[in-house]
Amino acid sequence: xxxxxxxxxxxxxxxxxxxxxxxxxxxxxxxxxxxxxxxxxxxxxxxxxxxxxxxxxxxxxxxxxxxxxxxxxxxxxxx
Amino acid sequence: xxxxxxxxxxxxxxxxxxxxxxxxxxxxxxxxxxxxxxxxxxxxxxxxxxxxxxxxxxxxxxxxxxxxxxxxxxxxxxxxxxxxxxxxxxxxxxxxxxxxxxxxxxxxxxxxxxxxxxxxxxxxxxxxxxxxxxxxxxxxxxxxxxxxxxx
Numbered sequence: 001x002x003x004x005x006x007x008x009x010x011x012x013x014x015x016x017x018x019x020x021x022x023x024x025x026x027x028x029x030x031x032x033x034x035x036x037x038x039x040x041x042x043x044x045x046x047x048x049x050x051x052x053x054x055x056x057x058x059x060x061x062x063x064x065x066x067x068x069x070x071x072x073x074x075x076x077x078x079x
Numbered sequence: 080x081x082x083x084x085x086x087x088x089x090x091x092x093x094x095x096x097x098x099x100x101x102x103x104x105x106x107x108x109x110x111x112x113x114x115x116x117x118x119x120x121x122x123x124x125x126x127x128x129x130x131x132x133x134x135x136x137x138x139x140x141x142x143x144x145x146x147x148x149x150x151x152x153x154x155x156x157x158x159x160x161x162x163x164x165x166x167x168x169x170x171x172x173x174x175x176x177x178x179x180x181x182x183x184x185x186x187x188x189x190x191x192x193x194x195x196x197x198x199x200x201x202x203x204x205x206x207x208x209x210x211x212x213x214x215x216x217x218x219x220x221x222x223x224x225x226x227x228x229x230x
Contacts, residue, residue: 007157010203010213014190039216056137070201073131073199076201076215077200077202077215078128078171079159
């Protein structure tokens with residue numbers, strides 16, 4: 001098991017009901033982590049989600065390490 | 080220093096304009112994005128911007144660096160508001176200086192277009208009817224292209 005810190009923003013933060021959590025997981029990739037959380041929280045359909053690990057954009061196949069900081073990024077709307 | 084910043088409170092372009100002054104510059108182009116009172120045919124009362132600041136500053140700075148690579152400009156900077164905004168408030172400012180105006184206009188346009196598409200900022204509109212919604216995040220499952228979420 002590894003421990004991952006996850007921070008939620010915007011529509012996902014409101015859906016989950018908190019801004020961050022530490023999760024013990026066996027997920028090997030960020031894609032597996034998302035699937036685990038989607039099963040728990042049943043994320044609403046928000047369109048194309050991206051992911052960042054340790055404040056950099058990553059592919060869904062990126063491996064996870066103990067202590068990683070993960071943010072799921074729903075469609076953006078700056079400007 | 081990053082060429083992109085967030086502002087948690089109201090700001091004026093004058094506060095940041097000095098950052099793009101340069102003796103080689105013969106022109107200054109800027110863009111101001113304001114909060115408007117309608118969107119998609121609905122009355123808007125106010126809105127909220129939420130940002131993932133650590134990544135947003137990196138991505139915004141990368142966008143300005145791309146503008147420097149694409150256009151012969153002197154200086155460029157972008158500031159985006161976060162928090163609760165009222166109608167007419169300044170939401171985003173881009174300032175670019177260059178020896179000649181074509182580069183300043185082009186780079187200014189490039190920066191605002193890319194910031195809107197790429198920087199992790201989310202906008203929640205509060206409507207006249209009392210409801211609210213996160214812009215671009217109201218997709219249905221059918222809207223999501225294949226592979227949009229991990230397998």
